[in-house]
Amino acid sequence: MAGERKTEGAERDAFAREAMVHLDHLYRIAFHLAKDEDHAQELVQETFVRALAARHQFNPGTNMKAWLTKILQNLFFDRYQQSKRWISTDDPAGQESNDWKHRPAENPGPESQVLFKELSSNITDALKRIPEEFRAPILLVDMGDFSYAEAAEILACPIGTIRSRLSRGRKLAQQYLAAYVDIEQKGSYRK
Amino acid sequence: MTCAEAQELITALIDQELGQAERSSLEEHLSECSGCRLAFEEESALKNKIREAARGINAPGHLRSRILSDPRIFTEKSRPARRWQDYLRLMPPLLRPILAFALLLAIALPMFYFSKPASEPIALAALETYDRFLSGDLPVHRTENTDEIVRQLTRAVGGQFHPMGYDLTAMNLRPVAGLVREIDGRKVLVAIYQGQGGTLFCYTFLGSEQDAPTNAARFFEAAKKMNFYAFSRGRVNAVLHREGEIICILASAMPMEELLALAKSKAKPS
Numbered sequence: 001m002a003g004e005r006k007t008e009g010a011e012r013d014a015f016a017r018e019a020m021v022h023l024d025h026l027y028r029i030a031f032h033l034a035k036d037e038d039h040a041q042e043l044v045q046e047t048f049v050r051a052l053a054a055r056h057q058f059n060p061g062t063n064m065k066a067w068l069t070k071i072l073q074n075l076f077f078d079r080y081q082q083s084k085r086w087i088s089t090d091d092p093a094g095q096e097s098n099d100w101k102h103r104p105a106e107n108p109g110p111e112s113q114v115l116f117k118e119l120s121s122n123i124t125d126a127l128k129r130i131p132e133e134f135r136a137p138i139l140l141v142d143m144g145d146f147s148y149a150e151a152a153e154i155l156a157c158p159i160g161t162i163r164s165r166l167s168r169g170r171k172l173a174q175q176y177l178a179a180y181v182d183i184e185q186k187g188s189y190r191k
Numbered sequence: 192m193t194c195a196e197a198q199e200l201i202t203a204l205i206d207q208e209l210g211q212a213e214r215s216s217l218e219e220h221l222s223e224c225s226g227c228r229l230a231f232e233e234e235s236a237l238k239n240k241i242r243e244a245a246r247g248i249n250a251p252g253h254l255r256s257r258i259l260s261d262p263r264i265f266t267e268k269s270r271p272a273r274r275w276q277d278y279l280r281l282m283p284p285l286l287r288p289i290l291a292f293a294l295l296l297a298i299a300l301p302m303f304y305f306s307k308p309a310s311e312p313i314a315l316a317a318l319e320t321y322d323r324f325l326s327g328d329l330p331v332h333r334t335e336n337t338d339e340i341v342r343q344l345t346r347a348v349g350g351q352f353h354p355m356g357y358d359l360t361a362m363n364l365r366p367v368a369g370l371v372r373e374i375d376g377r378k379v380l381v382a383i384y385q386g387q388g389g390t391l392f393c394y395t396f397l398g399s400e401q402d403a404p405t406n407a408a409r410f411f412e413a414a415k416k417m418n419f420y421a422f423s424r425g426r427v428n429a430v431l432h433r434e435g436e437i438i439c440i441l442a443s444a445m446p447m448e449e450l451l452a453l454a455k456s457k458a459k460p461s
Contacts, residue, residue, distance in 0.1 A: 009266040016264050017408035021421050023258070024446035027250035041254045049263045065448065123244035141206060142238050143245040148208045167202040170234050177237065 015055045019048060022065045026072055029139050032127050033076050043079070047072040069144060070154045073136070126176035134169030137162050192220040197227045205235050246389075249446055252426050312404050314431055314440055316374045317394045318424040320381055321442050325390060331368040331383065340369035344380040344395075347371040354380040354395045355439045357457050363388035394440040402438055403431045410451065415460045421451055430454040435461040 026047055030040040050071050051058075058067055127135055140151040141162070152159045192200075200217045203209045209217065221228050258264055323329040334340060337356065344354045354369065364384040372379045377396055384391040396402075403409075403420035410419045420431040428450050429442040441454050 013266055014408070017406065017421075018410075020255075020258070021408060021410075021447045021451060023255060024249045025448055027254065028245050028248045028446075031248055041251070041257075044250065044254060045258055045261065048258050049261070052264050123241055127241075138241065142241040148203075148206065163199055163203055163208070166206070167199045170202065170237055173241075174233060174237055177240075 012052060012055070015058075016048070016052055018064060019051055019068060022068050025065060025144060026068055028143055029069060029072060030076070032124065032135065032139050032143070033073075033132070043072060043076060046075055046079075050075060063150065065144075066146065066150050066154060069140065069146075073154055122177060123173075126173045129176050130169050130172045134165050134172060137166045138169045138173065141166060192216055194220075194224060194227055197221075197224070198230070201227065201231050201234060205231070205238055246445065246449075249426070249444065255423065312402065313374050313377060313379070313396065313398065314394075314402050314404055314407075314420075314422070314429070314438075315424050317372065317379050317381070317396075317440060318392075318427050318429055318442050320370070320372060321390075321392050321427045322425065324383065324392075329370070331370050333368045335365065335367065337366045340366055340382060344369045344371060344382070348378050348380065352380075352395065352397060352437055354382045355393050355434075355437070355457075356382070357384075357393060359384050359388070359391065362386075362391075362453075364391055389443060389445055391441060391443040391445070394438075394442065396438050397436050398433075398438040399436075400431075400433050400438075407431065410455075412455050412458075415455070415458060417458055417460055419451060419454055419458070421447055423447070432458050433461070434459055 023044070026044050027040065030043040030047075031037070034040040034043050047068060051068055054071070058064065127138065130138070136155055137151055140146045140154060141148070144151075146154065148159045148162045151162045155162070197217060197220050200209060200213055201221075204214060204217055221231060320329055324331065341354055341356055345352075348371070356366075359365070363386040365386050366382055367385045368383045370381045370383070372381060377398070379394050379396040382393040382395075384393065400418060400420070404422045407420035407422035410421065411417075412419060417432055422429055422431070426444055427442050428445065428447045429440050430447075430450050430453075431438060431440045432454055433439075439454075439458070441450055441457075443450055445453075
């Protein structure tokens with residue numbers, strides 16, 4: 001009996017350690033979903049708690065990052081968005097918190113720290129102004145490197161919806177970032 | 192194809208999510224429409240900037256600690272030991288200074304007589320240089336000559352082994368310095384990469400997979416038939432792997448998943 005408990009403890013810890021590899025990714029998503037940094041941290045910690053409780057439902061060999069992200073996304077809806085599923089663009093100032101603007105960069109590079117913090121802050125501000133339904137696909141595809149199919153599975157919607165919401169969401173982000181985006185650093189189209 | 196029809200396809204083209212037929216059709220439109228070409232370039236630039244900004248957002252150290260010490264996540268055995276401050280908090284306030292002084296004496300006196308490095312696993316002890324370097328506490332000879340770094344480090348171990356030399360220019364990282372550290376009688380070669388991509392340390396030493404910390408998460412890469420061990424020290428993430436008798440550790444503040452992917456892509460099966 002004690003041996004079984006020990007084995008289960010070791011298995012649980014191994015699962016938790018594997019999940020910890022995705023901590024930074026989960027925090028980035030939560031950081032842009034939640035109202036403030038405290039809520040983002042709470043969201044991530046609770047995601048780990050739920051994941052550990054449901055670890056037997058995880059199919060080994062499948063995408064743990066996507067599985068954890070789906071838990072985080074569902075938790076966010078359950079906990080913070082029950083009464084108000086999408087954040088409105090009508091009053092963006094009402095949804096913003098100064099915490100985001102003054103949040104210290106956790107791991108800034110040794111060079112261009114000031115510029116990088118400014119860019120990061122501007123992007124964060126712009127994303128926070130986008131309604132959540134358009135923001136979530138951007139977070140998953142652009143920040144999380146998920147494919148459209150994976151993002152569709154996480155958000156429980158068709159792939160076509162991901163594509164259209166991404167297109168709309170990026171256009172909104174471009175509008176909000178218009179004052180910041182450095183035209184000189186545009187990507188280039190190669191045929 | 193109209194410009195309105197092209198908009199969503201441009202998004203999918205940027206994300207490499209377009210089928211061949213749609214791609215050809217869109218490319219034909221882009222070659223003729225400067226407005227849509229501009230839209231493509233602007234959306235590409237935005238995606239790059241979002242990705243770049245995301246790389247700088249990592250989980251705070253105290254969140255990591257909170258998760259590691261949460262009994263709903265990790266079992267008692269694998270949780271980090273209580274810190275000395277926690278024991279102090281359990282004491283009545285008046286007794287705390289006395290206990291703190293007594294503890295200090297108990298710790299400081301043996302250290303004075305038996306000054307010796309703590310018996311920390313070599314993989315964790317090596318990571319200490321990362322923070323010391325960034326805080327300017329670790330004087331190193333900087334050079335942009337990669338060959339010189341390799342030559343100096345190899346000479347330091349009498350040619351027994353070479354530092355791992357990775358080309359990380361695609362990540363905007365270039366070798367800037369090298370140093371040698373001796374931990375428990377074993378020489379560790381350290382190559383330091385820096386650039387707009389941040390800072391990355393590459394540690395090389397003779398050893399085995401037993402040198403991975405016991406609480407490291409192990410990942411088996413079937414394609415290369417190699418094990419990779421992921422672990423952290425403070426805000427520094429690290430991934431260890433073995434190539435023959437050589438142990439290589441990549442350490443950086445970059446997200447663990449990216450570091451793991453980097454190590455897997457660079458590692459060569461022995």
